[in-house]
Amino acid sequence: EDQVTQSPEALRLQEGESSSLNCSYTVSGLRGLFWYRQDPGKGPEFLFTLYSAGEEKEKERLKATLTKKESFLHITAPKPEDSATYLCAVQASSNTGKLIFGQGTTLQVKP
Amino acid sequence: DADVTQTPRNRITKTGKRIMLECSQTKGHDRMYWYRQDPGLGLRLIYYSFDVKDINKGEISDGYSVSRQAQAKFSLSLESAIPNQTALYFCATSGAVTDTQYFGPGTRLTVL
Numbered sequence: 001e002d003q004v005t006q007s008p009e010a011l012r013l014q015e016g017e018s019s020s021l022n023c024s025y026t027v028s029g030l031r032g033l034f035w036y037r038q039d040p041g042k043g044p045e046f047l048f049t050l051y052s053a054g055e056e057k058e059k060e061r062l063k064a065t066l067t068k069k070e071s072f073l074h075i076t077a078p079k080p081e082d083s084a085t086y087l088c089a090v091q092a093s094s095n096t097g098k099l100i101f102g103q104g105t106t107l108q109v110k111p
Numbered sequence: 112d113a114d115v116t117q118t119p120r121n122r123i124t125k126t127g128k129r130i131m132l133e134c135s136q137t138k139g140h141d142r143m144y145w146y147r148q149d150p151g152l153g154l155r156l157i158y159y160s161f162d163v164k165d166i167n168k169g170e171i172s173d174g175y176s177v178s179r180q181a182q183a184k185f186s187l188s189l190e191s192a193i194p195n196q197t198a199l200y201f202c203a204t205s206g207a208v209t210d211t212q213y214f215g216p217g218t219r220l221t222v223l
Contacts (some may be wrong), residue, residue, distance in 0.1 A: 032210055043201050043214035096144055101154040
């Protein structure tokens with residue numbers, strides 16, 4: 001069964017304190033792994049897509065990496081505006097179009 | 112203007128009532144999806160459609176139905192709402208090439 005597990009469930013950081021969020025996945029052939037950001041009461045906002053192990057993508061203070069079993073979202077010198085829930089999702093090659101989501105990591109960055 | 116819009120944004124209804132949630136998109140995508148989000152359970156797929164004539168059940172389709180009126184419009188109906196259908200509902204779209212899904216702002220539904 002395709003499955004996605006994110007850890008930790010919640011993370012509190014001081015402004016400037018770098019850290020990483022983890023997304024472990026089990027999927028029957030990975031077509032793509034997606035990271036989204038979700039603010040309270042809003043829809044998920046697309047951040048990155050990773051397709052193969054070793055791939056990395058960056059956007060401002062965020063960097064996503066991918067291995068055969070997990071993905072990391074590294075946050076460098078976070079700011080309070082980075083506070084949000086970060087969602088990871090996988091798409092199996094056998095189910096094109098369908099995303100399996102993890103439960104998310106809620107990040108709070110204190111000034 | 113937003114690429115993916117949902118109406119209504121908030122709705123309170125009573126048990127047994129029929130309710131329709133609507134989604135429209137201007138991205139030109141063929142594929143559209145309906146998800147629900149519950150605290151602790153994440154986003155779960157209800158129905159998806161790859162084109163106007165293609166409708167597929169997701170993992171939690173019981174109690175729901177959908178209609179794809181046009182390439183740009185995909186509606187979700189609750190024929191007889193029940194309290195455990197209280198949740199946040201999101202519509203999403205994707206193009207066939209990239210598969211990246213883009214989400215609407217959501218509808219907060221409360222069934223009393």
